[in-house]
Amino acid sequence: MSFVAYEELIKEGDTAILSLGHGAMVAVRVQRGAQTQTRHGVLRHSVDLIGRPFGSKVTCGRGGWVYVLHPTPELWTLNLPHRTQILYSTDIALLTMMLELRPGAVVCESGTGSGSVSHAIIRTIAPTGHLHTVEFHQQRAEKAREEFQEHGVGRWVTVHNQDVCRSGFGVSHMADAVFLDIPSPWEAVGHAWDALKVEGASGFLGGVCPGGRALPTLLGSGSYDPEVRTVQATLQLGPNPHPC
């Protein structure tokens, strides 16, 4: 299983998303001999998960059932263990579009946080791109590395455990795009500039934190020629046009 490529059958070590009913989901790591308690009863990984196709409807101990879904970055965003505030798919869609991310892109990001944005970026830039993600909190950096390996995407990402405002992104003149979701993005503008390829590059400051204070840094030095756009993304849910 990989978050980047679909595989049909569930294996030991995979991450699977259990859909328990309307709006209720949980992520599980599939392990031979393990059990997961759900509100519909117990799910035995060896019997109920391993070897079955993703998408299966599986009956649990008390007779209720769950759907076992293949993981995607969007489902992971809804089910990941929160170590920080995270960005959700509406904002991630916006930044993916504004940064013009595509397969083959080299991207720098900070902070890694809970890896919500990172998983989506990796899925978009694979199989030939690379993500450099910078996180100064040691445990968060280590946990993110571990999750990227578990999710089969480790080869497309390097986690740098350092302060992006002091030490930058660990790469120079390589990135097609930079994304900052830290409390003080203006302190990293110089490093973002250094990380970007000189021509044709784009940067996006902000996320859950205001990027506006970065503007004096961008304009003040005279080195940058920023195009500044303020965008608010809202998600509107309407009736399902194709009810089953």
Ligand SMILES: C[S@@+](CC[C@H](N)C(=O)[O-])C[C@H]1O[C@@H](n2cnc3c(N)ncnc32)[C@H](O)[C@@H]1O
């Ligand atoms: C809001 S979280 C990022 C969430 C992430 N975008 C996601 O969706 O999962 C901000 C993260 O930035 C990290 N951080 C803050 N300042 C930093 C800095 N100067 N250098 C590196 N990481 C930093 C924090 O430790 C935290 O994990």
